[in-house]
Amino acid sequence: MSTYDVAVIGSGPGGYVAAIRCAQLGLKTAIIEKYSTMGGTCLNVGCIPSKALLDSSHHYEDALKHFEDHGIEIPGEVKLNLEKMMGRKATVVEQTTKGIAFLMDKNKINTYEGVGSFKDKTHINIASAEGEDVTIEAKHTIIATGSKPSSLPFIDLDKERIITSTEALKLKEVPKHMLVIGGGVIGLELGQVYKRLGAEVTVIEYMDRIIPTMDAAQSKELAKVMKKQKVKFALSHKVTAVENTGDEVVIKATDKKGKEVEFKGDYCLVSVGRKPFTDGLEADNAGIKINDRKQVEVNEHLQTNVENIYAIGDVIKGAMLAHKAEEEGVFVAETIAGQKPHIDYNLIPGVVYTWPEVASVGKTEEQLKEDRVEYASGQFPMRALGRSRASGDIDGFVKILTNKETDEVLGVHMVGARVADLIAEAVVAMEFRASAEDIARMSHAHPTYAEAVKEAALAATGDRALHV
Structure with a gap:
């Protein structure tokens, strides 16, 4: 042995x-x-x-x-x-x-x-x-x-029409209409893949916003952008039944007013977590x-x-x-x-790899309010960056939340091009308990997406952003 x-x-x-x-x-x-x-x-x-x-x-x-x-x-x-x-x-x-x-x-x-x-x-x-x-x-x-x-108790995952992310990664055809149950990371990423490839995509989400565990400003921005990309959202909808009728999947749900709503598509991606x-x-x-x-x-x-x-x-x-x-x-x-x-679990970042990307570390604005922490917020739009205009990626922002008294960075939340990589700067800053002033004093190469971090830090220290 x-x-x-x-x-x-x-x-x-x-x-x-x-x-x-x-x-x-x-x-x-x-x-x-x-x-x-x-x-x-x-x-x-x-x-x-x-x-x-x-x-x-x-x-x-x-x-x-x-x-x-x-x-x-x-x-x-x-x-x-x-x-x-x-x-x-x-x-x-x-x-x-x-x-x-x-x-x-x-x-x-x-x-x-x-x-x-x-x-x-x-x-x-x-x-x-x-x-x-x-x-x-x-x-x-x-x-x-x-x-x-994960699934819901009443859903029969047949792995043909009613599928999980595993099957969605190896489909042999582009769906005509993909119904996505769950507006979290997996549902939005794979939903965007098939939307780009020509499918109609409808995301059905139980909560009142997508990516509900992230900062509300990120949810709002990503929803706005994906709606421009023609992704449809049915928020505050509770799915009650999912049926494969042969060549079609029928989903029944109730909206926030209790009214029953029906959705039909040829594939249903169940992405309600793991x-x-x-x-x-x-x-x-x-x-x-x-x-x-x-x-x-x-x-x-x-x-x-x-x-x-x-x-x-x-x-x-x-x-x-x-x-x-x-x-x-x-x-x-x-x-x-x-x-x-x-x-430090507070410093493990979260990322959604849609385009634009979404990245976050530390406390959200909602968490700070719930914890009754006095905070300051600085936000800078990506569309104000020369690098963003050069690449055509003008959606999104960087938001920095700081302790109002000490200026220590408490949370950084981003939507935009390459923010999945950019969030590492925020993690480093927070690991060493940097202030927004520390980030604002750092030289950031021009033109880069990273300049948005510096500008957001300037905004957090007293409305000092230079390019808005």
């Missing part, structure tokens, strides 16, 4: 990063993955393939609608080859997952393909697809089994506590009630974000090695 210092169950961003960090720290490490490729949901059917399709569909839309503005004329008709687009996405996924396998070899991490389950707190059974079981021993185990798409995946772990054999939400319960050290077993990522409480899982993977590896790492 092989014995390890650490065994990691699950090879998603949290799991594989945890394994690499453990190996770097001199711990003999094994990683267990039930699928034939590594990378978990994110790399196989989540972050990476969705971004590949977002980029490809963006190029297609630019060729159809925007190249002419730049003086680029394409002779003949611009045509969509969906099969080739999906093929490119598959190639990106394959390259990325092979990259993870390379990193496992490079770091001398032993990999096992199969379903990992606990025999007891130090022994893990691995059931392979071929039916051959292997048992390994581990001094410490990290559970990183991730999540899977839920922790703990099936098959046999957690009871190790005495691990799992709560009613199927989350593995952990303490502030991400340690379960069984002292040598930890859990990270989507399978525990908190935002279901790949980079959150990565931070937790490093945190646990260093904890096992006897170090004293830390994570």
